[in-house]
Amino acid sequence: MKRIFFALLFSFFTIGSIAQIQEPVKFSAELKITSDSEAEIIFTGTIDDGWHVYSTGLPSGGPISSSITIEEIKGAETDGKLTFRGSEIKAFDKVFEINLRYFEKNVVFVQKIKITAPVYQIKGYLEYAACNEESCLPPADVSFNYTNGNVEVATGNSQTGVSGVSGLSEVGSDYWAPVIKELDNFGETFGKGDxxxxxxxxxxxxxxxxALFTPCVWPIIPMTVSFFLKKNKDRKRGIRDAVTYGVSIIVIYVLLGLAITLIFGASALNALSTNAIFNILFFLMLVIFAASFFGAFEITLPSSWSTAVDSKAEKTGGLIGIFLMAFTLALVSFSCTGPIIGFLLVEVSTTGSIVAPAIGMLGFAVALALPFTFFALFPSFLKSAPKSGGWMNVVKVFLGFIELAFALKFLSVADLAYGWGILDRETFLSLWIVIFGLLGIYMLGKLKFPHDDDGTKVSIPRFFLGLFSIAFAIYMIPGLWGAPLKAISAFSPPMNTQDFNLYTKEVHAKFDDFDIGMEYAKKNGKPVMIDFTGYGCVNCRKMELAVWTDSRVSKIIDNDYILITLFVDDKRPLRQPISITENGKEITLKSIGDKWSYLQRIKFGANAQPFYILLDNDGKPLNKSYAYDESIDKYVEFLQTGLNNYKK
Structure with a gap:
């Protein structure tokens, strides 16, 4: 299992983002008329080096065979099975323990057709699977639709395998009609879910x-205070410069937050928060930083950088020198503040707001700047501040455990968004139980790391932190059998990834497709509750475990509504991408999440999650929307008001 796990990680880095970038197989389709009553549907595929496509009619228990599915056929009929042309390779596969047949470089699949009427229609798709030595792609298909001999070819290798998810022909249907004005009549305030x-x-x-208590920041305090007192003999000028220094720190970090948003854009940051490569890179970065904090190695920027800036600050007078000193702080402390800043930016990026990263950085910078300004104003207090020493390494190791735990969250987001199934809820909880259990043992002084002082006694705060960590680990153990664990619902994978679950109070969606769910509700005469959510949505998990598990709420949702859950960050590709025009700009919807995100924007004028909306059978709202609010009474009122309006 361990080898498989690391092989998967390695494959993602060597071949890139499988779902988004790699297209190792490209197919084209054509209808070739061979006589007045006969034709052939020909699929021509080119295969990249190192990849192969499986042949037809493979034995059960192995990979997916190449096959053709006829969805509609009028005025014609199939003649025999799908055949192939090309050099078929036969080999015994040690994993499946069967003989497999596949193609490399190129392949041609042929389906013969008998034409029985002058007017005919043939619609369907070819499904195939592609693999290399390290990984396999999800099943992909090549669609076709031929009418009266006029070819409408949908080519490509868009991957699918999503049951119940149709293409985008529904976009523009009555169910998709905007209802923003109707929501206004309910007193809707858009964006309150942010x-x-x-x-x-x-x-x-x-x-x-x-960050103030990290080993990279704390030792800088006496150095910077000394710099200002030495530089300015005049007390008033020293105070002024100290305040300027604090403001400079704030300006540097706020500019960093604005720069990141302007470079990437708010929507791009939101997309990055569920991007596979980004989340895996962040996962690995946090693991590396954790190993560094444990004492495996030191991560520092080149000393020449900080030395050059520091020396420039000494020589430069006025505001420029003070600003350079603040920049020195940012450089020197990067190895400790980097993971904290990165985690902060990722969390706020899901708001979609262009100013959110800057506001988060403002809060971070204010907290970082306050002690430097304070000690410059009252230098005598510096003497009473604790000196860096053994306690600083304890803080460092403590942060290492915390970073290791949060690293799993980023791996989980990528795993959920792309449906890999690497990190289900039991696996995640097992790792967290081990991490926090070991943290508790360390804080009680029973576990040592390379830089720990053997003679250090366990302080009272450290003792209580150790007890709390062990208690937290014990608290998570029932979650292995399905307990909700509301305290960590924002971080753990959702309940639907739990293989063994004894908990019976969960609320499950009846549909994950908007149009299919609406049709079902209309036939059964029930109102609809739409749940716009995301795999990486922290507050969505909180609502599901803190509110939906209440008996009053679950009873109404299960009995009186048709619940449709739509994941806006579902990265599984649609069968066929489609171009739409939004705000005068043409964009392409490629994934299932793109489709549901577009629905939320175009129909309801919102883009934040969680976002709950109640609809009648014509797609009209029954109440204003509901965002993140864990008040059970308010949620019951929200649901009940919708029911009353539906009955009217």
């Missing part, structure tokens, strides 16, 4: 406070 700016600021501020 994370409040004050919350973002406080989150950034908390990150800044945490």
């Amino acid at each position: 994370i409040p700016w004050m919350y973002i600021f406080i989150t950034g501020f908390s990150g800044g406070l945490l």
Whole structure:
């Protein structure tokens, strides 16, 4: 299992983002008329080096065979089975323990057709599977639609395998008609599902406070205070320069937040938050930083950088010198603040707001700048501050465990968005139980790392942190059997990834397709509840475990509504990408998540998750929408109001 896990990680880095970038197989389709009553549907495929496509009629228990599915046929009929032309390779596969047949370089599949009427229609798709020595792609298909001999070819190798998910022919149907004005009549306030700016600021501020106690930041305090007192003999000027220094720190980090948003864009940052390569890179980065904090190695920027900036600050007078000193702080502390800043930016990027990263960085910078300004104003307090030493390494190791735990969250987001199935809920919880259990043992002094002082006694705060960590690990154990674990619902994978589940109070969606769910609700005369959610949506998990598990809420949803859950960050590709025009700009919807995100924007004028909306059987709203609010009474009122309006 371990070898498979690391092989998967290696394959993602060597071949890129499988779902988004790699197209090792390209097919084209054509209808060739061979006589008045006969024709052939010919699929011509080119295969990249190192890849192969499996042949037809493989034995059961192995990979997917190449096959053709006829969805509609009028005025014609199939003549025999799907055949192939090309050099078929036969080999015994040690994994499946069967003889397999496949093609390399190129392949041609042929389906013969008998034409029985002058007017005919043949519609369907070819399905195939492609693999190399390290990994396989999801099953892909090549669609075709021929009417009266006029060819309408849908070529490509868009991967699918998603049951119940149709193409985008539904876009523009009555169900998709915008209802923004109707929501206005309910007193709708769009965007209230976004994370409040004050919350973002406080989150950034908390990150800044945490950074203050890292080994990279704490030792800089006496150095910088000494710099200002030595530079300015005049007390008033020293105070002024100290305040300027604090403002410079804030400006540097806020500019960083704005620069990241302007370079990538708010929507791009949101997309990055569920991108496979980005999340795996961040996962690996946090693991590397954790190993560094444990004492395996030191991560530092080149000393020449900070030395050059520091010396320039000494020689330069006025505001420029102070700003350069603040820049020195940012450089020297990067190895400790980098993971905290990165985690902060990823979390706020899901708001879709262009100013959210800047607000988060403002909070971070304010917390980081306050002690430097304070000690410059009151240097006598510096003498009473604890000196860096053994306790600093304890903080470092503590942060290493925390980073290791959060690293799994990023791997989980990528795993869920792309449907790999590497990190289900039991696996995630097992790893967290081990991590926090070991953290507790370390904090109690029973586990040592290379830089720990053997003679260090366990302080009272450290003792209680150790007890809390062990208690937290024990708290998570029932989750292996399906307990909700509301305290960590924002981080753990959703319940539907749990293989062994004894918990029976969950609310499950009846459909994951909007149009199919709406048709079902209309036939059965029930209102619809749409749940716009995301695999990487923290507040969505909180709502599901803190609100939906309440008996009053679950009873109404299960009995009175048709629940349709739509994941806006589902990266599984559609069978066929489609181009649409939005705000005068042509964009292409490639994934299932793209489709549902577009639906939320075009129909409801919103893009934040969680986003809950109640609809009648014509797709009209029954109440204003509901965003993140864990008040069960408010949620029950929201559902009940929708029911009352539906009955009217």
